[in-house]
Amino acid sequence: MAEQAKEPRVLIFGTGTIGGGIAKILSKKTKPLLYDRDFLKAEALAKEFGCIAVKTKDEGLSQAEFIILCVKPQDLNQTALEIRGRLKKEHVIISVLAGVSIEKLQGAFGTNKIVRATLNLPSLYASGLIGLVAHEATTEWERHQSENLFKKMGHVIWLNEGRIDALTALSGSGPAFLLVYYEAMVDAGIALGIPVDLGKKIAQETLSGTMEMIKQSKKHPGELRWQIASPAGCTIAGLKQLEDESLRSAVINIFLATHDRIKDFD
Template sequence: MQLPHMTVVGGGQMARAFVGGMIQKGVLDTSKLTVVAPSPATGRWWTEHYPECQMMSGSEDPDGQSAFDSSEIVVLAVKPHIIGPVLADPKADMTGKLVISIAAGVPLSTISAGAGHARVVRVMPNTPSLVGEGASAFSTAESVTSTDVEWVESMLGSVGYVVRVSENQLDAVTGVSGSGPAYIYLIIEALADGGVAAGLPRQTALALAAQTVRGAATMVRDTGEHPGVLKDNVCSPGGTTIAAMRVLEQNAVRGALIDAVARAAERSRELAN
C-alpha cells in the first residue's frame, strides 16, 4: 500500500527511524512528505537525507501555506511536553486528518481534544524500524476508520512487527519494546566487553555478540518455543553455559530486566500527568 501525503511534526531520532524505514521500504514517497522541523539542525538532516521532502520551520510558511494543507496523515513525533503547544497552535489545523502520535504517555483523549476531532491513533514504535526490524504497537480512538487502521498497519508493518493493543497496555509496550532496544544494546556491549576480557579482538567480539543476540531472537520468533526451553537446550549438565547462567542469576540479571521494564512503563504513565 502506498501512503498518501504525510506531515511529520518533529524529526528527531524516533521520527527518523519510523519515517525513514517507511521510505526505505517504498511505502512512503519522499515527494509526499512534509517535515515541520523544530530546529535548523534537524531541518538540515532531513534535507540532506531526503531532499525531495518539503521542509518547514513552523506550522505555516511565510506565504501562509499550512504544513497540513495537502496532508491526509499528520504524525506528531515530538516529546510529550511539546504535544500541548503543538496542538494549541492556531495555525496547526488538523481538521479531517488522521493524527498519529508517537509521544509516550499522552492519552488519546488529550490528543483528540487538542486536535479538535477523534480520528487519533497512538503508536509506540522503536528505533530498529529504521532497518526494517521494528516492534510497534498502536491503539485507536473509537472514531478511527477501517482505512485509517489499514494505513497504520501498512506504515508499521512495512518496518517490522506490529500489533494492535488497548490504550491501557501502551505503557507496558513502552517498557518492553519502546525502551527495549537500549537494554539489548547494553547487553551486546557487555557481551563484547566480556569477549575482549577473555582475549578476543574488539570487532570480533562485537560482531559475535550482535549476531548471537540476533540469532537467539530469531529462534524465539520462528520456532515458537518458550525462551526458557531454548535456554535449557543450551545448558548441558556441568557445562560452560550453566556455569555462566549461575553467575547471571547470582547477579540478578533477570530481576534487573524485569524491574527496568516496570520502571519504564511507570515513567510512561508519569509523563501523562
C-alpha cells in the same frame, strides 16, 4: 475524502530524531511532506531523503491527509493552538508523543480522528516494534493506512491504550537494557583475550542467532536452554552463576522500575 486504494499523503510535523527517522524510512516508497519551525532543517532532510519540505503549516495541511505528529511532548499545547483551527474533518493525526493519551490529544486538537503510535529505536532502522492505538471514531480504512505506514518500520501490533505503558517499558526501553548485555559480552570477550572487533561480531551473531532460533523453533526458551546445557558441563556452571547473581530477578525489576517511572509522566 474517498477511501481509495492509493497511499495517503503524509505530513511529518517536526523533523527531529524521530521525525527525521520516520522520513528516512517512508521516503523509500513515497514522498512525505516535511514541516519544521526551522525550515532549513526540513529542507536539508528533504534533499537527503527525497521528500518535500513545506515552508508553512497551511501548505502542508492543505496537501496531507495523515499528520504524523513528532514534536516534543512539552510543545504539544503550542502546536495544537497553531493547527487546531486549520484541521479538516478528513485529517487523521498520528501521534508518536510518549506519555500523551488519546484523550489529551483529542482535547488539544478538537478531533477524534487520532491514532497513537509507540515506537522503539530499532524502528528507525526498519526493524522495530510499533504499537498502535486508535480512537474508536477512526474508520477501518484509516486504521489500515496507519498500519501500512508503520509496517515500513517493522512489526506492528494493535493494543488497547491501557497496555501502552507496559509496551513502552518492554519494547521502548528494552533495547537499552539489551545493549548493556551486549556490551557486557564484548567486555567478557576482552577479559578472555578476544579482540574488541571480533568480540562485537561474536556477540551480535550470538544474540541475533538466538532470537532467530526462538522464532523458528517455536519452543519454550527453557527447553532450548536444556538442549545447550549438558550434565555437569560448562553451560550449567555459567547458568548456576547467573542464578546466584539473581539476573532473572534483576531483569524483572528493571522493567517494573521503568514502568513505574512511565506512570509518573501520566
